[in-house]
Amino acid sequence: MRRLLLSWAFLGIAVSLGIWSTIALDYDQNKVVLYYLFPYFALATALQYLWPEQSNEFAPGEIWTDILNNIGLLMVTAFQGVVVHWMAEGGHGLLFQWGWVSMSFSAHNLPMWAQVLVAWLVFDFMFYVTHRIAHEVDFFWRFHSVHHSANRLSFLNASRVHPVDIIWRRLVPLFVAYQTGVSANAMIMANTIGAVLAVITHLNVDFRFGVLNYVFGSNEVHRWHHSNKIEEAKNFSVVMIWDHLFGTFVYKPQGQERPEKMGLFNELYYPQHNFWGQLLIPFAWKRWKARQAAAQQDAVATEPAFVDTLPAQRAQTDKGNQLAV
Template structure:
């Protein structure tokens, strides 16, 4: 049985360690000129910490049980990080093509590194939030984004579950403009690391405390509501880091209309979401949003007619 001390440590130290501790360590590595390879073990520490904390203080015990998705989610995580790395490696080329050289562009390179990182996080948070919002509004984007929402539980790895094509959209429209503006590689590396860690925090099955920041950070129960399989009721709380953009857009909801249970995750019209990685890659080709709902309604009507006949 987990001790009360361990649970208290996880409740109050999980978020500060993951967000400030690991991002601070990555910042130290980059700012002091150490090898960027140190970022890889820091990411492994983030994943391992989430996995351990989920066992000590979970939101729902059921989310710690395998749903037949473990191996697929590992593949998703590897592909996600490789695409991030590829995006970072193309920044020098983008600098030459669009800004007239590595040190050109409108990016404030004379700012201290921490200031440039803060600016990058704020701008990327807005861009990714708005793309997230659009991904719930337009069918061609939703078909790709649905791969992320098909999960039937939330835990650390779920944050890195993305259809590769949707991640390309995020990179091209969400963060590439920053590179075109002249964002340095070291800032892009820290931004990519911060986003990955935030995705793990946002989806981890850990009942961490946020105190007065609970309604200002787009994590925890705020994000649980976004993942519910209650039709359009989950079309809210699109932010990655902050809730301010949702407040401006009018899509912020602090509390669910009813209690969220462990079985309320997923897509209501696709209750049997495919578990295999290849199946999920081809899912957008076959998925026609709205037809699943019609099928469910038709089945419900058929059952009702059958029950009346009996």
């Protein structure tokens, strides 16, 4: 019970401070990142060592792979900032600007809290769609597989992503959400809340959220998304409403806290802890799959032949029974 209350308190305080800091900093996204999110990231990292859910030991090459991925993500985020600025200035509500939809339907007419809610629901729905596509369409999985190459959840490997994967899976939901006509301030607030929740999703911290696991993708729920069993690797959204609606929610609170193994469905020859190899693997996908197939064929060829001795054993037994009679 104590762990549950502490987990809920952390979540509530983190989200509340995110909302307050966004308002106090006058919806300046750069200041929100610098003065709130960076300290929040530092606290999250410290919690992984103070209250770990799994061992924090790194495999050879793992830590440098994750550090380089974090640096790369900062560069990608800077690029995305330019695109998002364009969306905020002139690329939002295009259907209303072009006169295809009446302005009376624009979310811009709603109060701020309602705009944030609209922005979040639309963004998370599109995040669900793009995330599911990244898993179920082979071309997109080539890039998204990089994120699933880690064998455990950690704040550090939350940024283990291929640039192509993260760019399209971020920008498409943002672009669609902006088309509802929400203000830039509403989108910034939604982004802040999303960033806070996304950190918790990947933390290697022994949180217990209880019934809240059915509401948002906590680290307890997100572990199942990283299962190496395809039937368990679900939970595609941040708020679980879409997974419940489309039948992709997976959570096993009784008897099994995490999947038997997290990671790729087949790791053979994958550059699991090699940053440059991960950047190139989507473009060498067929070669990698061919190498896997060849290795598996060799393994089958070298296995000892199976001889079914059961019929002979049965015949010998029957003969013995006849002699006994």
